[in-house]
Amino acid sequence: MSAPTRRQATSIGATTILNWALLATLTQLSGPVPPFLLTGLAFGIAFFCFLAWNLVRGESFIAPLRQATSVWALGVGGLFGYHALYFVAQQNAPPANAGLISYLWPLFIVLLVGLLPGERLLARHVVGGLLGFAGAALLIGGDLSGGGSALGYGAAFACALVWSGYSVLSRTKRAVPTATVGGFCLVTALLAFVCHGFFEAPRWPQGMQWLGVIGLGLGPVGSAFFTWDIGVKHGDLHLLGLLAYATPLLSTVVLIVAGHAEATPLLALAAGVITLGMLVGSGALGRRRKRETPARTDPA
Numbered sequence: 001m002s003a004p005t006r007r008q009a010t011s012i013g014a015t016t017i018l019n020w021a022l023l024a025t026l027t028q029l030s031g032p033v034p035p036f037l038l039t040g041l042a043f044g045i046a047f048f049c050f051l052a053w054n055l056v057r058g059e060s061f062i063a064p065l066r067q068a069t070s071v072w073a074l075g076v077g078g079l080f081g082y083h084a085l086y087f088v089a090q091q092n093a094p095p096a097n098a099g100l101i102s103y104l105w106p107l108f109i110v111l112l113v114g115l116l117p118g119e120r121l122l123a124r125h126v127v128g129g130l131l132g133f134a135g136a137a138l139l140i141g142g143d144l145s146g147g148g149s150a151l152g153y154g155a156a157f158a159c160a161l162v163w164s165g166y167s168v169l170s171r172t173k174r175a176v177p178t179a180t181v182g183g184f185c186l187v188t189a190l191l192a193f194v195c196h197g198f199f200e201a202p203r204w205p206q207g208m209q210w211l212g213v214i215g216l217g218l219g220p221v222g223s224a225f226f227t228w229d230i231g232v233k234h235g236d237l238h239l240l241g242l243l244a245y246a247t248p249l250l251s252t253v254v255l256i257v258a259g260h261a262e263a264t265p266l267l268a269l270a271a272g273v274i275t276l277g278m279l280v281g282s283g284a285l286g287r288r289r290k291r292e293t294p295a296r297t298d299p300a
Contacts, residue, residue: 003234004230004234004235005234006234006235006236007235008234008235009230009231009233009234009235010231010235010236010239010240011235012227012230012231012235013227013228013230013231013232013235013240014231014239014240014243015227016224016227016228016231017243017244017246017247017250018250019219019220019223019224019227020220020224020247020251021247021250021251021253021254022215022219022220022251022254023086023099023216023220023221023251024090024095024096024098024099024251024254024255024260025251025254025255025258025260026212026215026216026219026220027086027087027090027091027095027212027216028090028095028212028255028258028260029208029209029211029212029215029258030205030209030212030213030216031205031206031209031212032091032203033203033204033205033209033213034196034200034201034202034203035084035087035088035091035200036084036192036193036195036196036199036200037192037193037196037200037202037203037204038087038213038216039080039083039084039087039188039189039192039221040189040190040191040192040193040196041189041205041213041216041217042083042189042213042216042217042221042222043079043080043083043185043186043188043189043192043217043221043222044185044186044189044193044217045213045214045216045217045218045221045222046185046189046217046218046221046222046223046225047182047185047186047189049217049218049222049223050181050182050185050222050226051182054179054182059179061179061182063179064177064179064180064182064183065180065183067176067180067183071173071176071180072183072184072187074166074169074170074173075166075180075181075183075184076184076187076188076191077162077166078162078163078165078166078167078170078184079166079184079185079188079225080187080188080191080192081159081162081166082159082162082163082166083159083188083221084192084195085102085155085156085158085159085162086102086155086156086159088151088152088155089101089102089152089153089155089156089159090152091152092149092151092152092155093149093151093152093153093155093156094261095255095260095261096251096252096255096256096260096261096262096267097153097156097267098152098153098155098156099156099248099251099252099255100135100136100248100251100252100270100271100274101136101153101156101157101160102156102157102159102160102163103160103247103248103251103274104132104136104157104160104274105159105160105161105163105164105167106164106241106244106245106247106278106282107128107129107132107245107274107277107278107281108160108161108164109164109167109168109241110125110128110241110278110281110282111125111128111129111281112164112165112168113168122283124280124281124283125281127277127280127281128277128278128279128280128281128282129277129281130277131273131274131276131277131280131281132273132274132277132278132281133277134273134277135270135271135272135273135274135275135277136157136270136274138266138269138270138273167232170229170232171232174233178226178229178230178233181225181226181229182226184225185222185225241282242282242284245275245278245279245282245284246275248271248274248275249271249275252267252271
């Protein structure tokens with residue numbers, strides 16, 4: 001199968017943003033399922049859906065799995081680490097607050113890329129970073145009195161670092177086929193089930209909670225990783241990065257509509273500050289000003 005065109009890949013990658021905006025709400029719908037069990041169930045569903053897709057298309061699933069150890073370490077570490085931390089954050093902190101903090105990852109990507117060889121860390125990157133941290137501070141406020149809240153906020157911040165690191169390092173693995181993500185899902189599911197057996201008491205989803213688990217496996221914890229992989233490897237990375245900055249706001253809007261969050265002035269202010277930091281850090285505001293500035297003409 002031939003690779004998609006740049007425009008096609010960018011469009012496919014852009015659908016990931018809509019997928020990830022549902023992550024927090026579907027996590028809430030899945031109920032108080034232990035984080036490792038939830039991770040294992042969601043990634044297990046994602047793997048079996050991908051396996052069925054491969055069988056229908058008559059394509060080999062084994063060949064893409066023959067990758068270097070570093071590829072497996074990066075893929076499994078990113079997927080398993082991020083989602084285990086994300087579910088812990090969602091279940092130990094207010095969902096909108098945890099979601100917005102964890103969605104600092106687009107800004108962290110900008111900062112990490114600026115530190116790579118051949119790249120520069122500019123002043124706008126630092127300013128954007130400070131604005132992002134200011135927004136996170138507004139979200140946390142004084143709600144750190146309980147151990148659970150501290151655990152939730154810490155996990156949200158950690159998963160932002162994990163996903164940004166995974167995304168930046170993945171740019172060096174462009175030759176790895178997207179089908180390999182299916183293998184990452186399988187190993188992540190197995191690791192999550194093992195951790196569940198050691199560290200958690202069983203508490204399986206009940207009734208409508210299964211809809212949340214299935215939704216996670218089909219969307220934000222399933223197809224999203226394949227579409228993001230295609231977009232990153234073959235599409236317009238700059239445009240996809242800018243679109244990713246809309247994820248926290250979309251996520252919060254979905255949470256509010258679903259009744260899991262309240263549209264408070266503080267939440268709106270924090271969302272605005274974080275988004276502003278992401279826009280400043282990406283340079284989007286500077287580019288817009290340049291486009292809107294009329295060309296200077298010399299007097300006759």
